[in-house]
Amino acid sequence: MTxxxxxxxxxxxxxxxxxxxxxxxxxxRDIPEGWCVNLGIGIPLLVSNFVKGREVIFQSENGIIGMxxxxxxxxxEPWLVNAGKQxxxxxxxxxxxxHADSFAMIRGGHIDLCVLGAFEVAENGDFxxxxxxxxxxxxxxxxxxxxxxxxxxxxxIMDHTSKDGRAxxxxxxxxxxxxxxxxxxxxxxxxxxxxxxxxxxxxxMAPGLSMEALQAQTAAKLKRxxxx
Amino acid sequence: MIDKRVKSIAEAMQGIKDGSTVLFGGFGAVxxxxxxxxxxxxxxxxxxxxxxxNAGSGRVEPLVxxxxxxxxxxxxxxxxxxxxxxxFDEMHKAGxxxxxxVPQGTLxxxxxxxxxxxxxxxxxxxYGTALGEGKESREINxxxxxxxxxxxxxxxxxxxxxADRWGNLTFKLSGRNFNPIxxxxxxxxxxxxxxxxxxxxxxxxATHTPGVYxxxxxxxxxxxxxxxxxxxx
Numbered sequence: 001m002t003x004x005x006x007x008x009x010x011x012x013x014x015x016x017x018x019x020x021x022x023x024x025x026x027x028x029r030d031i032p033e034g035w036c037v038n039l040g041i042g043i044p045l046l047v048s049n050f051v052k053g054r055e056v057i058f059q060s061e062n063g064i065i066g067m068x069x070x071x072x073x074x075x076x077e078p079w080l081v082n083a084g085k086q087x088x089x090x091x092x093x094x095x096x097x098x099h100a101d102s103f104a105m106i107r108g109g110h111i112d113l114c115v116l117g118a119f120e121v122a123e124n125g126d127f128x129x130x131x132x133x134x135x136x137x138x139x140x141x142x143x144x145x146x147x148x149x150x151x152x153x154x155x156x157i158m159d160h161t162s163k164d165g166r167a168x169x170x171x172x173x174x175x176x177x178x179x180x181x182x183x184x185x186x187x188x189x190x191x192x193x194x195x196x197x198x199x200x201x202x203x204x205m206a207p208g209l210s211m212e213a214l215q216a217q218t219a220a221k222l223k224r225x226x227x228x
Numbered sequence: 229m230i231d232k233r234v235k236s237i238a239e240a241m242q243g244i245k246d247g248s249t250v251l252f253g254g255f256g257a258v259x260x261x262x263x264x265x266x267x268x269x270x271x272x273x274x275x276x277x278x279x280x281x282n283a284g285s286g287r288v289e290p291l292v293x294x295x296x297x298x299x300x301x302x303x304x305x306x307x308x309x310x311x312x313x314x315x316f317d318e319m320h321k322a323g324x325x326x327x328x329x330v331p332q333g334t335l336x337x338x339x340x341x342x343x344x345x346x347x348x349x350x351x352x353x354x355y356g357t358a359l360g361e362g363k364e365s366r367e368i369n370x371x372x373x374x375x376x377x378x379x380x381x382x383x384x385x386x387x388x389x390x391a392d393r394w395g396n397l398t399f400k401l402s403g404r405n406f407n408p409i410x411x412x413x414x415x416x417x418x419x420x421x422x423x424x425x426x427x428x429x430x431x432x433x434a435t436h437t438p439g440v441y442x443x444x445x446x447x448x449x450x451x452x453x454x455x456x457x458x459x460x461x
Binding site for chain 1: 255258281306308309310313316317320321327329331332333334336339340351352353354355356399400401402403404405406407409436452453454455
């Protein structure tokens with residue numbers, strides 16, 4: 001299995017990768033009303049823009065249950081920040097707890113879904129998202145490891161390949177792990193994949209993409225998900 | 229009469245010894261007791277171990293200036309790297325500041341446990357990762373866990389919204405963060421409060437931290453934290 005895949009520009013191959021908002025919207029489609037969801041920093045936060053019409057409760061690990069969107073300048077409330085330290089709003093019905101209660105809620109299995117970005121995901125659900133090196137620079141971990149083991153399910157949203165074209169879906173992660181066997185589903189700009197007992201199972205693909213082309217961008221064996 | 233109010237930050241910081249472990253509240257700037265950290269610089273205790281979520285950013289905020297004095301031996305935190313955490317980066321690279329990196333939930337629970345009289349606990353977080361290496365592990369009901377030890381402080385520095393003379397506290401919005409657990413986990417808990425209120429004004433159901441955890445309260449009505457930085461954890 002190759003670990004380097006051709007860059008997925010799409011144009012030459014005759015398919016159209018999903019944009020980041022499309023990836024977030026695709027993921028949001030799979031969140032039912034009533035779930036309590038923790039969104040990581042970056043692309044995961046976009047998911048909150050696509051659940052309109054459903055009551056989904058967003059938790060932020062610094063102790064907010066019922067987080068709304070980013071504040072507009074005229075709404076500035078400097079005492080409200082999310083886990084990324086951005087100023088956010090609360091929704092009606094929101095509550096606030098301290099850090100130990102927030103992470104008790106997370107580890108205790110009370111969060112239905114956590115969505116995180118990742119550098120690498122392995123076919124057994126191992127993933128790496130907190131540092132690219134244990135020796136260069138200053139490492140920081142935040143709440144990723146707690147969220148990964150504690151939420152009822154962990155979905156990763158990320159580009160299918162790295163900026164330099166290397167596969168991010170692998171047989172084994174090479175980078176320092178965030179958690180073992182934690183990821184159950186991956187949403188990329190090319191596909192939606194379940195992490196099944198035998199590895200990655202393709203649930204959905206970007207328009208016009210073939211299974212062969214997707215396999216060429218992936219350093220682990222893919223199979224189609226059997227129809228439910 | 230119980231009265232935990234003190235008149236100045238200097239009075240609030242009296243008696244902090246060299247070699248102390250100092251817990252501090254805050255998540256970035258929000259709920260961070262920066263005036264007490266400034267007081268710790270003035271007070272002069274050295275060979276300190278600091279415990280909090282972040283290691284500061286820029287060069288002017290008190291936490292960063294405290295690091296720059298060279299009086300901090302070690303910092304225990306979950307997210308030392310933030311936009312502009314230059315002083316931490318420089319000192320850590322130069323070997324002048326030891327780092328114990330702890331997942332945020334494990335950090336919170338280690339502090340909570342100390343305040344609750346629990347010396348250690350098992351957690352699934354970080355099992356099988358670099359941050360779990362060398363730690364005692366155990367299988368319980370088919371799942372692997374790491375043994376993590378409580379972190380007790382000699383001193384806790386806390387920022388509250390309201391305080392009364394008994395030391396009953398409230399916290400404003402996400403200014404709560406680590407403050408209530410830090411308050412429970414140290415021998416000497418010092419609070420800077422935006423508002424000093426009459427006993428009874430907070431009310432029994434609205435009290436976030438009962439005064440039994442608090443030793444000293446100083447009035448620091450500094451206003452709002454700076455609008456948040458963008459995109460760090």
